[in-house]
Amino acid sequence: MVVGEFKPGLEGVPATLSSISFVDGQKGLLEYRGISIEELALKSSFVETSYLLIWGVLPTKEELEAFEHEIRYHRRIKYRIRDMMKCFPERGHPMDALQASAAALGLFYSRRALANPAYIREAVVRLLAKIPTMVAAFQQMRRGNDPVRPRDDLNYSANFLYMLNEREPDPLLANIFDICLTLHAEHTINASTFSAMVTASTLTDPYGVIASAVGTLAGPLHGGANEEVIEMLERIGSVENVRPFVEKCVENKDKIMGFGHRVYKVKDPRATILQGLAEKLFENFGHDDYYDIAVKLEEVVEEKLGHKGIYANVDFYSGLVYRKMGIPIDLFTPVFAIARVSGWLAHWKEQLEANRIYRPTQIYTGTHGESYIPIEQRS
Numbered sequence: 001m002v003v004g005e006f007k008p009g010l011e012g013v014p015a016t017l018s019s020i021s022f023v024d025g026q027k028g029l030l031e032y033r034g035i036s037i038e039e040l041a042l043k044s045s046f047v048e049t050s051y052l053l054i055w056g057v058l059p060t061k062e063e064l065e066a067f068e069h070e071i072r073y074h075r076r077i078k079y080r081i082r083d084m085m086k087c088f089p090e091r092g093h094p095m096d097a098l099q100a101s102a103a104a105l106g107l108f109y110s111r112r113a114l115a116n117p118a119y120i121r122e123a124v125v126r127l128l129a130k131i132p133t134m135v136a137a138f139q140q141m142r143r144g145n146d147p148v149r150p151r152d153d154l155n156y157s158a159n160f161l162y163m164l165n166e167r168e169p170d171p172l173l174a175n176i177f178d179i180c181l182t183l184h185a186e187h188t189i190n191a192s193t194f195s196a197m198v199t200a201s202t203l204t205d206p207y208g209v210i211a212s213a214v215g216t217l218a219g220p221l222h223g224g225a226n227e228e229v230i231e232m233l234e235r236i237g238s239v240e241n242v243r244p245f246v247e248k249c250v251e252n253k254d255k256i257m258g259f260g261h262r263v264y265k266v267k268d269p270r271a272t273i274l275q276g277l278a279e280k281l282f283e284n285f286g287h288d289d290y291y292d293i294a295v296k297l298e299e300v301v302e303e304k305l306g307h308k309g310i311y312a313n314v315d316f317y318s319g320l321v322y323r324k325m326g327i328p329i330d331l332f333t334p335v336f337a338i339a340r341v342s343g344w345l346a347h348w349k350e351q352l353e354a355n356r357i358y359r360p361t362q363i364y365t366g367t368h369g370e371s372y373i374p375i376e377q378r379s
């Protein structure tokens with residue numbers, strides 16, 4: 001329903017000016033700071049890409065080394081945060097644990113020196129460094145273990161996988177994981193980034209900004225879809241069941257997880273890269289039968305819903321990659337958050353550079369001049 005100028009979901013409404021990333025949803029094109037996602041996935045690393053997104057340029061060798069060094073140095077989390085996390089219920093969802101832990105960082109570092117570049121840098125480094133540690137710590141603690149201390153000799157991705165499993169990862173796995181982080185780092189004004197920007201526009205601290213974005217990413221229509229995809233493949237169970245499953249969804253107008261996108265009307269370029277990464281993992285570490293179901297599902301969804309511009313999105317193949325890496329299903333969305341922190345921070349910084357508080361309007365659809373009815377007279 002369109003009322004006046006109201007666009008449900010703000011579809012097509014520009015919310016900001018931004019030079020961070022660009023999407024052409026008809027051509028299936030994604031660029032970070034003008035560089036194609038394909039080139040970054042092939043040639044960059046997640047930390048370098050984060051620098052590019054946040055500071056707008058590729059770092060020199062010295063700048064990159066300094067940034068990596070700072071992040072390594074800040075990986076540890078305070079004992080009091082660990083103790084707080086130990087009290088979280090082990091059955092709670094890791095995204096809730098992450099949101100609470102990210103917000104808790106503000107208890108220690110909340111000084112809002114937003115005009116001070118050193119404060120901005122420190123907050124960027126702390127958040128990039130500590131979010132993976134908190135995700136891994138919750139995973140260890142809910143299994144009854146102590147969190148694994150970060151290892152300074154390992155790079156960003158290898159260290160995360162190490163903290164998760166207490167085992168140094170195979171270099172190919174660490175490399176593929178790093179590419180996944182790069183692919184998920186940024187995507188214009190998606191729901192969680194918009195949430196970050198709205199929160200940032202009040203000039204609150206960056207920990208509150210990231211906590212707000214984590215809460216938004218968690219939903220199944222956004223980042224939470226990667227977890228739902230694997231559960232759906234499990235429910236489908238076999239390649240033969242795919243066609244009836246899709247036909248039933250189409251008939252009932254049910255959403256098929258991992259498909260559709262507000263901007264892309266063709267296959268998401270990141271889904272293509274992730275599919276290639278999944279195949280590389282299967283070649284090296286053994287096949288996953290869920291992949292056959294996924295490929296068939298993509299074929300049938302394209303046949304039935306392609307005319308509506310519904311194709312595989314970034315969440316469709318990522319779960320298959322993470323599953324092969326042995327990452328638990330309910331950590332797929334926290335892993336997405338680890339990556340998207342860099343995009344959220346880039347938008348936080350950009351927002352502060354030309355800030356005006358977000359305060360849109362509404363079209364009121366209620367009544368006026370009603371009388372207060374005493375409770376005993378209400379039916």
Ligand SMILES: CC(=O)SCCNC(=O)CCNC(=O)[C@H](O)C(C)(C)COP(=O)(O)OP(=O)(O)OC[C@H]1O[C@@H](n2cnc3c(N)ncnc32)[C@H](O)[C@@H]1OP(=O)(O)O
Nearest residue numbers: 220221222223225254255256257258259260261262313315
């Ligand atoms: C990182 C990310 O956030 S990527 C997106 C992850 N989310 C998912 O995979 C969940 C499934 N997908 C969806 O729910 C949607 O496609 C969204 C939320 C991504 C985009 O939503 P919108 O742009 O608001 O599209 P909307 O929900 O209005 O759908 C438009 C039409 O396509 C249909 N449609 C959209 N997505 C799907 C889907 N996954 N399966 C079946 N039909 C779909 C809708 O039923 C609707 O059909 P209609 O016009 O006949 O009523």
Ligand SMILES: O=C([O-])CC(=O)C(=O)O
Nearest residue numbers: 186187189190191262314
């Ligand atoms: O852009 C969007 O609407 C969803 C998103 O975050 C992504 O695709 O990475």
